[in-house]
Structure formats: structure tokens, C-alpha cells
Amino acid sequence: MIGEELTVEVVAGNADHDEPPRRTRAEVLERAVVAGGALLAGGVLITGLPRLATSAPSPKQDAEILNFALLIEQLQAAFYAESLTHGRLRGQLRQFAEVVEGHERAHRKFVESALGSNAHGPPRFRFGETTSDPAKFVAAAVALEDTALAAYNGQGPNLTAPTLGAAARIVSVEARHAAWARVLAGQTPAPVAVDQPAGEGQARAALKRSGLLGG
Amino acid sequence: MAEDRTLRPSPSPLWPGGPTFDEIDPSGAISEAADRIRSTTRGGLLKQAGAGATILLGLHTPAAGAAAPASQKRDRAILNYALLLEYLQASFYTEAERMRALKGALARQAQVVGAHERDHVRSLRAVLGGAAIGRPRFDYRGVTEDPSAFRDTAVAFEDLAVAAYKQQAPRVQSKRLLGALLSIHSVEARHAAWIRYLAGRLPAPDAFDEPMSQRRVVAIVDDTRFIVAPAKTSGKKRPRFTG
Numbered sequence: 284m285i286g287e288e289l290t291v292e293v294v295a296g297n298a299d300h301d302e303p304p305r306r307t308r309a310e311v312l313e314r315a316v317v318a319g320g321a322l323l324a325g326g327v328l329i330t331g332l333p334r335l336a337t338s339a340p341s342p343k344q345d346a347e348i349l350n351f352a353l354l355i356e357q358l359q360a361a362f363y364a365e366s367l368t369h370g371r372l373r374g375q376l377r378q379f380a381e382v383v384e385g386h387e388r389a390h391r392k393f394v395e396s397a398l399g400s401n402a403h404g405p406p407r408f409r410f411g412e413t414t415s416d417p418a419k420f421v422a423a424a425v426a427l428e429d430t431a432l433a434a435y436n437g438q439g440p441n442l443t444a445p446t447l448g449a450a451a452r453i454v455s456v457e458a459r460h461a462a463w464a465r466v467l468a469g470q471t472p473a474p475v476a477v478d479q480p481a482g483e484g485q486a487r488a489a490l491k492r493s494g495l496l497g498g
Numbered sequence: 499m500a501e502d503r504t505l506r507p508s509p510s511p512l513w514p515g516g517p518t519f520d521e522i523d524p525s526g527a528i529s530e531a532a533d534r535i536r537s538t539t540r541g542g543l544l545k546q547a548g549a550g551a552t553i554l555l556g557l558h559t560p561a562a563g564a565a566a567p568a569s570q571k572r573d574r575a576i577l578n579y580a581l582l583l584e585y586l587q588a589s590f591y592t593e594a595e596r597m598r599a600l601k602g603a604l605a606r607q608a609q610v611v612g613a614h615e616r617d618h619v620r621s622l623r624a625v626l627g628g629a630a631i632g633r634p635r636f637d638y639r640g641v642t643e644d645p646s647a648f649r650d651t652a653v654a655f656e657d658l659a660v661a662a663y664k665q666q667a668p669r670v671q672s673k674r675l676l677g678a679l680l681s682i683h684s685v686e687a688r689h690a691a692w693i694r695y696l697a698g699r700l701p702a703p704d705a706f707d708e709p710m711s712q713r714r715v716v717a718i719v720d721d722t723r724f725i726v727a728p729a730k731t732s733g734k735k736r737p738r739f740t741g
Contacts, residue, residue, distance in 0.1 A: 439680045476618060477621070
């Protein structure tokens with residue numbers, strides 16, 4: 284997965300104020316021919332989402348994936364906690380950070396307790412100015428939340444059904460956070476009709492590009 | 499939570515002794531939203547029989563045709579259920595845009611989200627092909643003509659869609675289909691947060707979003723009486739691309 288560019292507009296943050304892409308009927312049909320017909324519909328190719336590496340779900344694999352989820356939750360909880368400690372956020376941004384910090388802390392505890400003794404400890408995070416400068420904070424929050432939900436979506440098909448059921452209770456909350464952060468950043472809360480999933484390597488790369496995760 | 503703020507679907511022989519709404523929706527977020535649908539619906543128009551979704555999804559009778567493997571049949575049933583919810587939303591936003599009663603941020607939300615829901619409809623129909631249910635006839639009973647009724651209904655629809663997709667995802671057999679449904683599920687959650695923000699409510703009210711059973715969702719949809727008639731034709735003869 285590493286080396287593939289994450290093409291999620293949300294992470295790149297380049298589709299913010301644009302109108303959603305409108306394709307002409309001819310373009311849609313042309314793409315349909317290229318795609319082999321029936322799978323393309325109205326510009327959304329749900330069956331053409333990137334095929335991420337999948338393998339048969341197992342409890343052992345669930346634990347590996349949950350440790351990746353735990354890293355994301357540890358990162359998010361630490362990011363919001365540090366932002367609140369710096370005390371530079373005001374008004375709606377502060378409310379956002381307070382509410383979301385509580386959620387991420389609950390997610391971290393939930394995943395930790397699911398993993399039990401298999402849970403990895405958090406690495407050292409260095410957030411730089413993203414937790415002290417409000418403009419940088421909101422941009423980082425958008426990247427963080429968009430990446431978190433893309434990572435959960437990417438791992439979903441690899442999980443056993445019970446673990447997927449539990450993860451699904453978290454992923455939509457990450458999506459709500461992403462939309463909320465985007466409103467506060469002046470961006471379209473839902474930039475595409477179908478969210479692009481991200482593999483683990485893609486998600487890690489996106490977090491590194493945003494300066495939220497070290498090498 | 500006060501008794502009258504909770505939507506209590508009419509007792510259904512389909513699900514005797516099921517959990518109460520409070521058990522499913524402990525924060526009351528969905529019931530509160532659904533309740534708003536009721537309160538903003540024009541009472542005087544509630545004449546026609548509801549239960550449109552129940553009929554449409556064939557929940558009364560065992561589905562005909564036993565040719566396909568059980569897992570495929572189940573996936574198809576899940577897709578058609580998703581399609582019904584997408585029809586319900588897509589037609590709602592389309593009608594709201596045509597009524598031109600919305601201004602500013604709300605108009606923008608209806609435009610962007612409506613386009614997404616229409617894309618979801620087209621995508622699901624394309625995947626289902628001839629097995630797709632047709633679009634039912636809707637009567638939104640005035641909620642598309644009034645900004646605050648529109649907003650409250652949109653909150654309810656989006657929160658409901660999130661809970662519905664969440665319940666179905668772990669039941670899907672096909673991995674590719676599961677990936678697609680998860681990618682729609684998170685977009686519905688973005689929509690929910692967006693409209694909640696515009697309604698002055700917390701975009702993410704709880705740390706965990708809860709799933710909701712199909713029967714419960716269908717009971718809520720039926721209770722709105724927004725579905726007035728099932729489609730006359732199935733999806734069989736419809737063109738795949740109506741862009």
C-alpha cells in the first residue's frame with residue numbers, strides 16, 4: 284500500500300469550495316464504456332472503489348487491525364487534549380475540541396479494553412503548532428478526521444462481523460467529526476458522494492504529510 | 499426524556515416483544531429527530547394508509563424465487579433496503595430544491611446532499627440491475643416547502659440512514675459490497691453532522707453511534723406516511739443511466 288497516493292480529496296483538501304463535479308451525459312456514458320458498462324452510475328463508481336488488500340477475517344487479524352485503530356484513537360485523543368491544554372481555541376473551535384476530545388478518549392478506552400493485554404502503548408506524538416495555532420489546528424483536525432474515517436472504512440472488510448459491528452459505531456462518529464471540522468474550516472462537509480477508503484500505508488502517509496505522525 | 503418526545507411506532511405483528519425504542523436509541527437523538535418529522539408533517543393530510551415501506555420491501559410475505567444462494571439473496575435484500583432509504587432521501591432533496599423555499603447555507607446543503615443521494619440511488623440501481631425495486635411515489639406533506647420543517651426532516655433522515663447502514667454492514671457477505679456500503683455509511687454521517695450544525699444542534703452528539711434494526715427503521719418510515727404508493731413497475735425496464 285505504501286507508495287500509492289492517497290487520492291482522497293478530503294485529505295488533500297483541494298475540493299473545498301468547488302461545485303461537485305458535474306459530468307455530461309456523454310462523459311458518463313463514455314466512462315461507462317471504459318468501465319465495462321453496468322458498474323458506473325451517475326459518476327459514482329461504488330464497485331470501482333480501490334481494491335485494498337483484503338484477507339480472510341480472523342480474531343488474530345482483528346487484533347492487528349485494532350492496534351492500528353488504537354494508534355489513530357491515541358493520536359486523536361492526544362491531539363485534542365494538547366490543543367485544549369494550550370488554551371488558544373475560542374468559541375465554536377473550542378466547543379468542537381472539547382466535545383471531540385471526549386469522544387476520542389472514549390474510543391481509545393473502548394479499543395484498549397477490546398485488545399486487553401494485546402494493546403500497544405502510544406508512541407510519542409509531536410504536534411508542533413497544530414495544537415497551539417487555531418488556523419493550523421482546524422486544518423489538522425480536518426486531515427485527522429478525514430483520514431481516521433478513511434482508515435476505518437479501509438479495514439472494515441478485513442474484520443470479523445462482531446468487530447466490524449463495533450468499529451461501525453465509531454467510524455460514523457469520526458465522519459461526523461470530519462464534517463464538523465470542515466464546517467469550521469469553511470470547507471464542504473461532505474465533499475464526495477462516496478468516501479474513499481484508505482489502506483494502512485495510505486493512512487499513515489496522510490498523517491505524516493499533515494505533520495501529525497512521525498517517521 | 500419526556501414520554502411524548504419519543505416516537506413510538508404502532509405495535510407491529512412483525513416484531514412482537516422487540517426492544518423498546520429507548521433501548522435502541524438511548525440518547526434519544528433519532529427519536530427526537532423522527533418526532534420532529536411528525537410534528538412538522540401536516541396532520542390534515544394524513545389520510546392515506548401508510549405502511550408503504552413494509553409493502554415495498556416485501557416484509558409481509560416470504561420473498562419469491564429460491565434460485566439464488568442465500569448469501570446473495572440476503573445481500574440483494576440489503577441493497578434494496580438501502581435503495582429504498584436513498585429513494586426517500588433523494589426525492590426529498592430534489593423536491594425541496596424545486597420548491598425553492600430554501601436560502602443560503604440550507605439551499606447549498608440541499609443541493610450538495612441531494613446530488614449525493616441521487617448518486618447513491620443510481621449506484622445501487624446499477625449494482626442491483628433487474629432486481630432493483632422501483633421508486634415509490636412520495637408525498638412529503640409540506641416539509642419540503644418550509645425551511646425549518648425541511649431542516650428537521652433532513653436531520654431525521656440522515657441520522658436514520660446512518661443507523662440503518664450501520665446495522666446492515668456486518669450482515670453483508672460480499673466484501674466488495676461491504677466496502678461500498680461503508681463508504682456510503684460515512685457519507686450519510688457527514689450529511690447528518692452538516693444538517694445538525696445548520697439546525698444549531700451538536701453535529702456529533704455521542705461518542706458512539708448506535709445501529710437500528712430494519713424493522714424499527716421501516717416502522718419509523720411508515721409512520722411518516724411519506725410513502726404513498728409503491729412503484730408501479732419494478733426497476734427491470736428502466737435505463738441504467740439517466741444522468
